[in-house]
Amino acid sequence: MKKHHALQLYDYHVWANNKFFERLKELPRDIYDGEIQSVFSSVAKALDHIYTADTIWLGVMQEKSMDEIQASIAHAQEKTKDKSLEEMENLFQRLSGEYQKLLNNVSDLDKEISPVHPQFGRLDTHFSELVQHVVNHGTYHRGNLTAMIHQQGYSSVSNDYVYYLYEISSTK
Template identity: 55%
Template sequence: MKHQAILSYDYHLWANNKFFGHLKELPDEIYSQEIESVFPSIAETLSHIYVTDTIWLGVILEDNFDQVRASGVKAAEATKGKNLEDLEDMFKELSERYKAFFNSEDDFDRPMVLEHPHYGRLETQLSNLVQQVVNHGTYHRGNLTAMIRQLGHPSVPTDYILYLYDKNAKN
């Protein structure tokens, strides 16, 4: 049976894919349309999720702080000017990197120690870091929902329970 951390990450992918699918059904211009919100556009919000997922993968892989920071800068540069389909492809490639790590990991409850120059030292478990990735995505998909509605369009529901229903229907 899959560890709960992997099941949670599967939900994260499902919810991201729901948003990409929904955004493709909406007028193209809303993707980069400026809006007064937490982020200046839907594109910027998706970029933020991607960059943060990239950073957390580095943390999970136990890269050092400078490597993690550099990967975030590189990811931010890579997302600039990308259209929706290109960014979706980048998300898919990143999810494959996560899945490769998950397939090689046999202990999601193993201890991990994070060292951050501003926040200090944190002793935690790998599963908590995966949960951070999922929670961060959920938070910003809420921003996306508000932004899409503010632009005059319906959003797409991505509640966890809907993921469970969808998963159950496919089994």
């Protein structure tokens, strides 16, 4: 049976994040936490943002209350504050495990879901579209990471979706 596209997209998201962690571990430490003038003040801050956003959307997909989600934002920001590259990688791995648990237990990945945002109001959408949003958001900011690494004089890592597809097709 073919894997639901939302599951494959989330697998890509994890794969691409892992590619960045692998690359960052090859580079001098100051590439990760050194301050630069860019979209984010450091690569670490960009990773903090991706992690916090992923935490928010996990709560939305778990259909938590906005109060619970707001609390998770503060908690995520506290967890990521001043973390080393290896600590951030571990946080990302644990969070992806929480996503996997949720994704494996949702009986209908295309089910309707209607989160209510305090500023934007109610959104009638589908669970799979929220997964797509998490992936798109991560892809966007991995582009920022690529630019930030290049700005500091180093090559980044190829993490386009098609490279993921090639890699998984070669392991079948």
